[in-house]
Amino acid sequence: MNWWQTGIIYQIYPRSFQDSDADGVGDLNGVIGRLDYLKALHIDAIWISPIYPSPMHDFGYDVADYCDIHPLFGTLADFDRLLAEAHSRGLKVILDLVPNHTSEEHSWFTESRSSRDNPKRDYYLWRDPAPGDGPPETRLPNNWQTHFGGDAWTYDAATGQFYMHQFHRSQPELNYRHPEVLPAMLDNMRFWLDRGVDGFRVDVIWLMLKDEQFRDEPANPHAAADARPFDRIQHIYTAGVEGIHDLIRQMRAVLDEYDERMMVGEIYLPVEQLVTYYGDGDECHMPFNFQLINLPWNARVIGDYIRQYEGALPTGGWPNWVLGNHDQHRIATRVRKETEFPGRNSVSGDPARLAQMLLLTLRGTPTCYYGDEIGMEDVPIPLEQCMDPAALQQPELFEVWGRDPERTPMQWDASPNAGFTAPEATPWLPLAADYRARNVAAQADDPASMLNFFRALTELRRAEPALNRGDYHDVDFGIDDVLAYWRTTPGSDWYLVVLNLGGASHLIDLARLGIAEAQMMLSTDPARVTPGIATAFSLAANEGVILRLPGSSDTDTQDGYP
Structure with missing residues (x-):
């Protein structure tokens, strides 16, 4: 079997993992310094969230250059050293690929918005204002909405057209119907594969193609009366659009040019649609299965879903499981809240330990989120300290949609700033109030700790073929x-x-x-x-x-x- 089938993937949110230069933001040299810790977790691969040059309007998911490293995180030489050091320890390295959209500062978009007749104009999705009265900037091309809240169109006064974005307005969407766009993105993939990267986690892979006619999306008959505008429509023209599978097959073909490389796609869809992204073994090696994040903490409900998922997998389709990531509230917070677990620092009856046992014993590849191995919880972030653009764009839903609470610095020890950064530095997000008690150093020598329980689970899983x-x-x-x-x-x-x-x-x-x-x-x-x-x-x-x-x-x- 392949390494990505029998192994464990560990997600690192690099801003928050380890800061090596006292600027309050984690970096590549910080990750290098923690590779021995990662190896001791008995994991097999690290997935690193975006580290490309970016204005950081969405913390790296707005890419300004696909073939370089943001100075905040280091240099290409630092990345090459990380790759070599990880490989020398038997650890694979997976990069985040963000092909759906770029930053507005990417050279492609700078050219595209410069004039209507620029050769790269149609690298992006541009539309005229809708017919009618009123200023052109008010006449939206259609009713499409963004995941971050608000209309999916931003007016460019210089050229008199709107450009489309499903996230922040600084993240214009690429037009994969243009014959040059996909080949350019495939070359970006080859740049990293040639350096030795072991695979990609592909951001919002099912959103990469849009309706060619730009039709209004229909109303969602199941939307609640107080639903936000995004949830009031069905996204049949901006997600899973016909032709998307052909794009993914071409991406997969690039990976197949290399030995033992893999691609996991971020796809939030019901199981019967999710499994279509395996293709005939020629699309995603694994479409991310996020259902454990969304399901209630109920044995019957979870058991029913496992059976449904296992039954829906195509021949040769390998399962995978996820309990948390940089976009979802931490599993420890979710299950402790659902079970009204009373003992913040107790180990007896902690449902967060139970969640890790579930994740690491199901059939398929588990992906773990940094800090979950010590039971880190969401950190309440007041609105005035909020960094997340999705929350800032819809402040009325700040507590529901804000993603900062699950992105806070890793808790390494009880020293000032939890060993994440220098004592005199200011971490980019606040630390958890309990970091002096809940940290790696405090748990390392405690046989009853969450960390050592996690290590025991991963060691057993690694040793036993049945698991x-x-x-x-x-x-x-x-x-x-x-x-x-x-x-x-x-x-x-x-x-x-x-x-x-x-x-x-x-x-x-x-x-x-x-x-x-x-x-x-x-x-x-x-x-x-x-x-x-x-x-x-x-x-x-x-x-x-x-x-x-x-x-x-x-x-x-x-x-x-x-």
Whole structure:
């Protein structure tokens, strides 16, 4: 199997990981200094959010040059050193690719907006004002809206037309119907692949093509009465537009020119649409599966979705799972809030530990978000300190849509600024109030800590074929709060994962599966003695366990085994 199938991906938001030059912003040399820490997490690849030159109106997702490094993060030489140092430790490096839009400061757009007859004019989506009375800047071409709030059109007075953007107005959308745009983007990919990058996470890959007729999008009949304008329309002409799969196949073909490279696409779609982005094994190696982020923390709901997802995967399609990223509130905050977990620094019954056990034992590739391994939570950011353009553009939804809370500096130790930056520096975002208690140094030597629990999970997953590549079979103990499943592969030990997502303890009787006894390998509760022999046992609220059974072959099965 490929490295991206059996391995674990770890996302680094570089502004917040480690600052090496005391300017309050993380950088590439900071990441290099933490590679041994990352290696000790038993991960296999790091995905680095954008580090390209950018005016930072959307913190790097507004790219001004696809083939260089922003001085804030370092230089190309620093990146090459990071790549070499990571590879020497057996770590792969995945870059964020942002092909849907550029910065307004990109040379392509500077030329495009210079005049209507510039050769690069149609690299972007330009439209005349709609017919009618009133100033031209008020006559929008259609009703398209941005994800950040507001109309998707900005008027350019110098040329008398609107340009289209689905995010911030400083992020004009590329026109992939122009014959030169995709080849230029493919060359940008080759620039990094030639340097040795192992793959790309592709930003909003399903949005790259727009309706050729620029038709109004229809009303959403399911929108709430108080929904924001973006949610009041169905995005059938700006997302998943016919022809998008051909673009992705051409991107995949570039990756296939190189050995062992991969592409994972950011796609927020229902499962039946999501899986179409595997193509016939010629599109995304993995379309990101974000459903665990959006589903309620409920065993039956999650179990039903796992079955639906597994059943929808095309032949050869490899699953993947995500619990958090730079755009979503932290998993520890979400599950602790849903379960009303009372002990901020407690380990017993912490649902955040249970969430990591779920992520790291499901079939498929897990992607972890920096800081989740120590249980970092969202940090409340007051509006006056808000940096996120999506929140600033719709301040009435600031607390709901703001992304700063999950992007705060990594908590390395109890020193001033948590070891993220020099004591005299000012971090670009505020630190968590609990960083002196919740940090890497405090947890490193504590066998009961979240960090060491995470390491135990990743070590077990790495060592056991059933957990890193085996099949998935669900198990029903007849308890609504309990999610349970087998991970099996012929010729190796098999594993039974039992997760109690509820607030009460439950008796788990292995005899129900025809099993006399099993070896309990790991529990979310450090007070439980493991490894040990289990037959029937009480599973506490918010506790999960992993049990090992002797290996079997396809023909050597028992009652209760899949």
